[in-house]
Amino acid sequence: IFQNESKVETKEMMDRVRALNDDKNKIKSENNNLNETIQKMNKTYREATKKEEELRRVKDSLETEQQKSGSMKADLNNTKLKLENEQRLSFQLQSQLQSSRDQDMTAVKSLKLRCLKTEFDGKSTFCIVLKS
Numbered sequence: 001i002f003q004n005e006s007k008v009e010t011k012e013m014m015d016r017v018r019a020l021n022d023d024k025n026k027i028k029s030e031n032n033n034l035n036e037t038i039q040k041m042n043k044t045y046r047e048a049t050k051k052e053e054e055l056r057r058v059k060d061s062l063e064t065e066q067q068k069s070g071s072m073k074a075d076l077n078n079t080k081l082k083l084e085n086e087q088r089l090s091f092q093l094q095s096q097l098q099s100s101r102d103q104d105m106t107a108v109k110s111l112k113l114r115c116l117k118t119e120f121d122g123k124s125t126f127c128i129v130l131k132s
Helices: 002-131
Strands: none
Touching: none
């Protein structure tokens, strides 16, 4: 009886060892699957970190370019205002120059007429003196 009990116990123990080995193999397989999943997650995390860093650099670059663009727009607006002022001034000076030329031409014509009148009066007087 003792031998039979011992065989039964041995068989039960062997069954338990097999069951534990099966559990151990399942757990190893699960552990390997989890390690693969962790490796994939780590790879995904590294890629996401790289993309996040690249996105940050692009964002910083964009902000810098937007600041430059804003500065350039302000400069452009100032330059446009200066150009408009210069054009107004140029137009005023052009008008003044034209007015001055017109006045000079009028003065020259007036002087020519006076000269002609003086010359006429002189010749008229000379003719009157000769006739008398």
